[in-house]
Amino acid sequence: MYWWVAGIVVTLVALQLATLSLQDRYRQFDKAAMAVQSLATAAALLFAGYWFLYERKGQPQANTRLEVVGLKIARDAVSLEARFTLTNLGSTLLEVSEADVRLQQMNTDSLPVAELLALDREAFPERIGGKNAYDDGVLMWPTVRWFRGGERRRVEPGETDMRVVDMVASCRDTALRVLFMMRRPGTDHVWSDQATVGLAALCRKRIGSKEVWSNAAKN
Numbered sequence: 664m665y666w667w668v669a670g671i672v673v674t675l676v677a678l679q680l681a682t683l684s685l686q687d688r689y690r691q692f693d694k695a696a697m698a699v700q701s702l703a704t705a706a707a708l709l710f711a712g713y714w715f716l717y718e719r720k721g722q723p724q725a726n727t728r729l730e731v732v733g734l735k736i737a738r739d740a741v742s743l744e745a746r747f748t749l750t751n752l753g754s755t756l757l758e759v760s761e762a763d764v765r766l767q768q769m770n771t772d773s774l775p776v777a778e779l780l781a782l783d784r785e786a787f788p789e790r791i792g793g794k795n796a797y798d799d800g801v802l803m804w805p806t807v808r809w810f811r812g813g814e815r816r817r818v819e820p821g822e823t824d825m826r827v828v829d830m831v832a833s834c835r836d837t838a839l840r841v842l843f844m845m846r847r848p849g850t851d852h853v854w855s856d857q858a859t860v861g862l863a864a865l866c867r868k869r870i871g872s873k874e875v876w877s878n879a880a881k882n
Contacts, residue, residue: 668879678833721802724753724879725818729843730877731854733865740836741862742797747843748825749854759854760815761846763829769838769859773805815848 732744745764751757778791787797795803808830818824832839839862844855858876865874 664712672844676700676716679745682733701750710770710790723755723757723847723852725854726750726752726879729841729858730875731841731860733860733862733874733876735868735870735872736831737870739866741834741865743830743832743839743841743860745830745843746825747827747845747856748783749818750823751820751847752822755851756760757818758848759818759824759845761812762828763812763842763844763846764804764808764810766830766832767777767804767842768807768836769840770836774802788882796808798882807836807839816845832860834862834863837861837863837866843856849852868869 683775684709726749728748730746730748732746734742734744743766747762749757749759774792775791779796782788787800789798790796793879795805797803810828810830813826816824816826823842826845829844839860840857841860842855842857844853846853856878858878859874865872
């Protein structure tokens with residue numbers, strides 16, 4: 664598409680040069696030169712407006728939502744169904760692939776919690792005492808389940824796609840975090856969402872009981 668952009672730019676430059684030539688050589692054609700210059704200016708403004716709108720609409724835009732459905736399947740085990748929905752808000756086809764889903768264990772044995780509490784207000788170190796601590800401000804809870812892969816998805820403008828990944832968790836891990844990420848093929852563009860899951864209440868219930876955790880939709 665860049666060839667026609669270059670063509671329009673060249674045309675506008677040519678119009679401006681033609682205007683200057685008319686004004687310089689043929690004073691009697693001043694009015695015609697002014698008309699040509701006005702047309703060139705109007706065309707430039709129209710082009711700039713169109714290019715701005717195209718750039719905005721041509722970029723991928725999407726809303727994500729993560730819902731986790733927990734089902735008690737045994738005395739000490741729960742099935743977690745992670746449902747990741749992605750709505751294409753842009754005007755072009757959106758392709759996503761390479762799902763990356765992590766179930767992380769959140770407990771006081773996983774991270775140096777006492778040391779974290781003693782940190783300064785603005786301290787977010789990557790490691791404390793040989794243990795992982797933060798990654799870009801996010802706590803590095805250890806991953807106990809990790810799914811990567813899946814087929815490429817094509818989401819048309821205005822449509823919503825859902826990806827589902829199942830995991831089994833132990834009732835011993837009462838506090839968990841689910842991270843769900845989808846990547847745009849061939850780029851570093853990632854859509855992600857996360858949800859914290861507390862299993863204590865569900866694990867006290869009878870087998871077959873269900874609980875749902877979800878986050879609000881966001882860009």
